[in-house]
Amino acid sequence: MPFLQRSKAICPWKFSASRRCLIVLILQVSFLVLFGLIHLLFLSRTSPRSSTSPLLSVKPKFSARSPPLCPGLQVSEHKFPKIPLKSLRQNISLPQNDVSSDLRRRNALPPRNLDLFPYLSADHMVIVLYVHNRPAYLKVAVHGLSQVEGISEALLIVSHDGYFPEMNAIIEGIRFCQVKQIFAPFSPHIFPDAFPGITPGDCEKAESRNCKGDPDQYGHYRSPHIVSLKHHWWWMMNTVWDGLPEIRNYDGHILFVEEDHFLFPNALRNIEALSALKACKCPECYMANLAPADVNFKGERINALVADKIGNVGYAFNRTIWRKIHSYAEQFCSFDDYNWDISMWVVVYPEWGSTSYSLRGPRRSAQHFGKCGLHQGQKQGQPPCFDEGGQLPPVEEEDKIYNLDSNWIVRYSTVQGYDRGFKGWGGWGDSRDRNLCLDFASMYHVGVTI
Numbered sequence: 001m002p003f004l005q006r007s008k009a010i011c012p013w014k015f016s017a018s019r020r021c022l023i024v025l026i027l028q029v030s031f032l033v034l035f036g037l038i039h040l041l042f043l044s045r046t047s048p049r050s051s052t053s054p055l056l057s058v059k060p061k062f063s064a065r066s067p068p069l070c071p072g073l074q075v076s077e078h079k080f081p082k083i084p085l086k087s088l089r090q091n092i093s094l095p096q097n098d099v100s101s102d103l104r105r106r107n108a109l110p111p112r113n114l115d116l117f118p119y120l121s122a123d124h125m126v127i128v129l130y131v132h133n134r135p136a137y138l139k140v141a142v143h144g145l146s147q148v149e150g151i152s153e154a155l156l157i158v159s160h161d162g163y164f165p166e167m168n169a170i171i172e173g174i175r176f177c178q179v180k181q182i183f184a185p186f187s188p189h190i191f192p193d194a195f196p197g198i199t200p201g202d203c204e205k206a207e208s209r210n211c212k213g214d215p216d217q218y219g220h221y222r223s224p225h226i227v228s229l230k231h232h233w234w235w236m237m238n239t240v241w242d243g244l245p246e247i248r249n250y251d252g253h254i255l256f257v258e259e260d261h262f263l264f265p266n267a268l269r270n271i272e273a274l275s276a277l278k279a280c281k282c283p284e285c286y287m288a289n290l291a292p293a294d295v296n297f298k299g300e301r302i303n304a305l306v307a308d309k310i311g312n313v314g315y316a317f318n319r320t321i322w323r324k325i326h327s328y329a330e331q332f333c334s335f336d337d338y339n340w341d342i343s344m345w346v347v348v349y350p351e352w353g354s355t356s357y358s359l360r361g362p363r364r365s366a367q368h369f370g371k372c373g374l375h376q377g378q379k380q381g382q383p384p385c386f387d388e389g390g391q392l393p394p395v396e397e398e399d400k401i402y403n404l405d406s407n408w409i410v411r412y413s414t415v416q417g418y419d420r421g422f423k424g425w426g427g428w429g430d431s432r433d434r435n436l437c438l439d440f441a442s443m444y445h446v447g448v449t450i
């Protein structure tokens, strides 16, 4: 009899079917049942919304893709359908000259450092660093990146606003991870005497006569260095998500940082955890952030996660959210404000329903360090903003290690900012800029390749 044979195996005694042995067997079985029950009880308590028992602290297993920190949450396999042709512009006309053609050839090159880092794991993180022309700042940002834990496993994409040799040299010097460089080939400074640069007939002053183009709502004509930022941001977003072959099948989160953002060593570990946690902890959070939206605020330093306004310093989101943003291209491109972030806050996020939150930790893992904004140095009639950059922001011990807890509750901040009805700061009134912006949104879907 198999039962007896089994009990013989379990019982170390001579006589197989003895009473003693049966009792021991029953004890063993009931122990197993009891163990199973306790186990089940614990599992139900780790369900997504529970956030109490410290016994259940889930060891962070980091991934930019799946939410292992959200036990029980099912991730459906997302398929991203093609964008319908009728919502795309077929008649796009992109500016072109020798420099832009050369930059487009460079954009098709494979990432650097493939000899040092030949493989990326399936759940690697992608970081996009977008830069203009402040080499002193970029050196600080790159030094910060080099110290980030896990950076060697990530793909770093650097998006240059046009071509500046000194900026390029700094990026070419990076040896700590794979680096894919892209150069915005339609950046105004690439075109010294044609659109999107200054065109004969363009004038910046409201009072001038016979000006080419359309003034903004305050009567000002387009100024290439003012529109450059919004163009670069939009070109970069479209290129990264929809143009780069390296990203085509990537369905994790992408972290975006600028040349005057310093990442603390725990930045990658924290953003990976936040990206995973937001799915179960904060369904209203579209993004994850490494720092509060208020760049001077270091965080509450409490034991809780914070759902806050979407901030500019170290923000991460996935392709679902990109598609949501992309579907508001018309609103983004026609809003008369030269700031990409204000455009998003006023005409894109409010369209998504209730408040758009971003999930962040109670202590920042990234810091804005530049004193000079991109436009401050260029204001007419004012002394140029001067800042040597050079100094590294101080890094405390706690900024070196993963410092979040998946059991923390989420605290909701009051989100303040620009209202839906805000008319914009202007600077984006010319239909040529609006059309170029719309062309960026369509180009990779109607046959243009990077």
Ligand SMILES: *[C@@H]1O[C@H](CO)[C@@H](O)[C@H](O)[C@H]1NC(C)=O
Residues within 6 Å of the ligand: 089, 091, 092, 093, 435
């Ligand atoms: C492209 O076509 C749209 C309508 O489909 C039109 O509004 C727009 O002016 C055209 N743009 C150019 C650059 O021809």
Ligand SMILES: *[C@@H]1O[C@H](CO)[C@@H](O)[C@H](O)[C@H]1NC(C)=O
Residues within 6 Å of the ligand: 078, 251, 278, 279, 285, 286, 287, 318, 319, 320, 321
């Ligand atoms: C992307 O993030 C949003 C917001 O957290 C989430 O609703 C969506 O399911 C995510 N998409 C994928 C493909 O994981």
